[in-house]
Amino acid sequence: MAQPKKHALIVRGGWSGHAPVEATALFIPFLEEHGYDVAVSDELEVYADTDVMARTDLILQCWTTGSLTPEQLLGLRTAVESGAGFAGWHGGIVDAFRATPEYLHITGGQFAAHPCDIHEYPIDLVPARTEHEIVRGLPETFTVEDEQYWVLSDPGNDVLATTTIPARDGDRWPGPVTVPAIWTRGWGSGRIFVCTPGHHLPTLERPEIRTVVERGLLWASR
Template sequence: MTHTPGQALVVRGGWAGHAPVEATELFIPFLKEQGYEVVISDSLDAYTDATLLADTDLILQCWTMGSLSGEQVKGLRDAVESGVGLAGWHGGIVDSFRATPEYLQLVGGQFVAHPSGIHKHTIEVAPDRTEHDIVKDLPTTMVVEDEQYWVLSDPYNDVLATTTLPVRDGDPWTTPITVPAMWTRTWGLGRVFVCTPGHHLPTLEVPEIRTVIERGLLWASR
């Protein structure tokens, strides 16, 4: 996968349970090794800094829940539309800014539940996407012990991998539910990458998951 390193903006904060600082620190050395200048922001006002965003090639967002102002969401959307990449994992990207439809449309998915909490489950690479740069030559079945995200998503996503939530005694649904677990989408000139596993550091350190995220960061970058 070829890319031209530039500036990566790491925007981290929100709910502390997803360890936004510790989690992003796992990937900052990788970005620097790839030649990126890394800028870190613990404020969503980074999305209103037009000069900063104009110099940015990749946004790594790790911000669970929270809210965006109208100016912040417009700045983020305009940046991605102009070619800035947006990437992240788990609640840091798909459980962010629940009350902002413009953001949900941008990322193409929204967390709604993680039945059974943290448990061992599988991620299956989509049979027709095994040659995609992000998952190529990786196992087609990945096992993680993590929250298994039930997400609402839309058909504009290029789904790279799925996960299937079973039916357990007492569940109100009656058939297993297969949902996207990793996907990409384009937005204007920009690219978006999402990986739903990643609740805690042990998952992010699983070699296959770490590789997917590292490749996803490069894929999304301008």
Template structure:
């Protein structure tokens, strides 16, 4: 038996490939010393016995709802030391109507700006923009992002609302554009960590699909973030 237990909770909007993206990281977690349990409903958070034995919660659930019992179970688990981690809408657009969840995560997706109108084709790539993920000064020394340089992606560029309890390891900047209503560049956090009670929270906003998560920089950041967030050490 491995020394730690990871719980993957996945579901919600299928466009974020919750099954395929989380499956990418199961072998990594197992190699890193985790027994992995997979659930398709957030109601597992309401199971106190399951949560008490969980060291790391990996969530990929977009645009869903959560019960009062489930959000209490999730918050209680993180307060007690379980790690909570995820990427893209699976963590920052999971339960947008639940203020207790938003406070726990420290950020909420609000927009991914689209291409200029004359480039819109009506397909899934209309919001895939070239942009840069910029490592912050804090990120250059942090174990999750140490050794990673600023890097380019062409995918959804998340604009998030956030608070200053987050330790921001990377950012991305939305440029001012003549076809958009904002008038100066807007910088949003792209990777952050957060301490909550005895637990740790890790968020990466890149991760729309398996293609983005296979990017060497994104995958390294996510894998390191999962290990950083987890309670305890693997043997």
């Protein structure tokens, strides 16, 4: 007897510089191959649709900046607390809805800066977490060519990988700063997955990042 399909909801929009349509389209075939019925919304109002949110097992969000209404926040929060997974990368998840502290509390992190523009930098797996299913088998250190996000983060996160931002001549911070680059967390009955690399398509198409995102989507899902 065939297993019932799971339901994934992709919510995409906001600042166009992160190519939300093209970036999320990379992962639709993957989700369909893994048995998901995929719905796409280019409007945040979907979060206030109680019927849609109640049947959603995974929310993939790529929405940079913007704002949530109280009804949209309530719908998103209720879905996650009830067991829906919430996942995303880069500004689409940690540079969204800056004026909504409850949203930031759910994600466990907030973009603060990227001191350099796009450049090559290392991602380091946390030694104690290398066997986590999202990063298992990946090199302990690998490089990406992307914006290097400095994030403010919650101590409740399960950090799987970090990145270290150097202090260059003229920078105001006194030394290198290590921040989370990939993390998970629980929220109510839901799971949250965040990957900070992902400014543009070449990063998301890089094998290590694509693997992390695909595994993270499945891990987060109800």
